[in-house]
Amino acid sequence: MKHEEKGLSIWQLTMLALGTVVGGSFFLGSSVAIRAAGPSVLLAYIIGGCLVYFILTALSEMTVANPASGSFRTYAEQAFGRGAGFTVGWVYWTGLVLAMSSEATAASILLRSWFPALSLPLLGTVIIILVTLLNLLGAERLSKLESGLAAVKLLAIAAFVVIAVCLVAGIGTAVFGGAGGQGGEVAAGYSVLTGEPWMPGGVGGIAGSMLMVMFTYAGFEVLGLAASETGNPAVTIPKAIRLTTILLVGLYLAAITALFLLIPRSLVSEEVSPFVSALTLHGLGWTGTVMNIVLVTAILSTMLASLFGLGRMLRSLADEGHTPVWMRDRSDIPYRGILVSGGAMLGALGLGLMLPQGIYLFLVSSGGFSLLLVYVVIMASHYRLRMRHTGSSAQRRGMKGFPYTSWLTIGSLIAIIASMPLIPGQGGGLAAGSMFVLLFAGLYALGRFRRRSPKQSRQPVRPLASVSTLSPGYAKAEMSEEWTDDKTRK
Known part of the structure; x- marks a missing residue:
């Protein structure tokens, strides 16, 4: 019981x-989806x-069957083999x-408007x-800080919805100040949608907006890495997932609906x-400074949580023997994984200064592809593992509509990935991401070939023994269903 209370x-x-x-x-990015789909972006x-x-x-x-620190990477390895786990x-x-x-x-550019004497490289390095x-403090302390930063972002969205309601009710200027909109009094409410096409781009507009919409949802996989x-x-984990989904979808729909009651699609700028734009249109230009503060908070919060996941992903790779030996870390906090990931981010920041802008943006845009790839891998691994363990208690409590919902989700994600070249600036993400997949798959194949060489095959016992002692999550694969059933009976 003491163990269950911790964490x-x-x-x-x-x-x-x-x-x-x-x-x-x-x-920022939601403007691209709004321009593409109009009100149908909802x-x-x-x-x-x-x-x-x-x-x-x-x-x-x-995760319930096997709460491994590697999360989706470990499940991909259980479902499709070590090569898949290494590559993903x-x-x-x-x-x-x-x-x-x-x-x-991006955070450095925003901060420089307040501290013009500081250079962008210096600000980026400090961030x-x-x-x-902060990540070295551990999950407990980091979660408290992250809760505070996340609260700022959520309150900002909630405050925008409240301001929109006041503007629609005609009391916005009196309550929040301002002197009317640009060029006089601007109406707010359903009248803004009058004459506005609901689906300006048709079904294609909705499809074209899905990539940016999924990017606004991206990052939730950290729940698995925190298991x-x-x-x-x-x-x-299941309760946190339900709460996350409800809050995310509810807040996003409320905020986007409020946007369309304040500003026509034609006045939304992607820059x-x-x-x-919506609040400035109604004479609340002072919100620009407030929004910059929220943006800096949002970026720092995202970086903190992402580095949390990166450190644990690197520890999982090290535990499976997919990294050099010195990167293995047995402490509760993956210090080496966090430090190496932070050092890699500094190196990537330096690349941005040395490489031509086009090449750097080509590499950076792979981040979106890698997240979408992870979601496909999660669904494919779940399908493979569940088909392997038919009739279990997890199957009765798990995904509704299986396997049809799995096929539908995988097909939708693949369609979104395929649409990346249709969105300006995202074609490079698909190309760079595919390049990294080929690179790491090739590295794994090369390493496996070298291990199978005559010189290496003379000593097969030692590497196999070392891998088995370092791979408790992998060894649990065949026992995961029995473990789940055991917990249910208790």
Whole structure:
């Protein structure tokens, strides 16, 4: 009982997940989806929420059966072999490291408007070092900080919805100040939608917006990586997943609906946050500074939670023998994984200064592909493992509509990945991500070939013994269903 009481709570896990998910992609990137689909983007957010629910349900089912620190990487290895676990783990780690280095650059640009004397490289370096040091404090302390940062973002979204309601009711200017909109009094409410086409891009517009919508949901996989930090994953993880899904979908739908009651689609710019544009249109220009503060908070929160996951992913790779020996870490906090990941982010920040901008953006855009690839892998691993263990208690409590919902989710995710070249700037992400998949698959194949060489085959016992002692999660694969049934009977 003492062990079950320790670890992250349901609320801490939820705030950790929201800290990763709600970031600049929503506060800034949602404008791209709005421009593509108009008011019908609400349908895209509902579809995206359904996909998130199915992915999280699949992840929850596997996590309850085997709460391994490697999460989806470990499950891919159990389902498809060591090569799949190696490739997925390193593609995810590399893509996220590059993406977070670009987030550090974005935060530096925002901070420089307040501290013009400081250079962008210096600000970016300080941000990455700070995020790394905070992660070294451990999951318990980090979750408290992450809860505070996530609360700022959630309150900002809730405050926007409240302000929108006041503006629609005609009391916004009196309550929040301002002197009317640009060029005089601007109406707010259903009249803004009058004459606005509900589906300006047709079904194609909704499909084209799905990529950016999924990016605004991206990051929830940290729930699986945090499973090893909870005292009772069988209870905590499923509840945290349900709470995360409800809060995410509810807040996003409320905020986007409020947007369409304040600003026409034609006035939304992809270069400015749609929330700032909407409030400025109604004479609340002071919100620009507030939104910049929220954006910096959102970016720092995302970086903190992402590095949390990166450190644990690297520890999982090390435990399976997929890294050099010196990277193995047996402490509760994966110090080496966190430090190596933080160092890699600094290296990626340096690449951004040395490489031509086009090449660097090509590499950085792989982060989006790596996240979508992970979601496909989660669903495919769940399908494979569940088909392998038919008739178990996990099957009765798990995903509804299996296997049809699995096929539908996998097909939808593949379609979204295939649409990446249709979105300006995302074609490079598909190309760079595919390049990393081929690179790491090739590295694994090369390593396996070298291990099978005549020189290596003379000593087969030692490497096999070392792997078995370092792979408790892998060894649990065949016992996961019995373990689950055991827990149910108790």
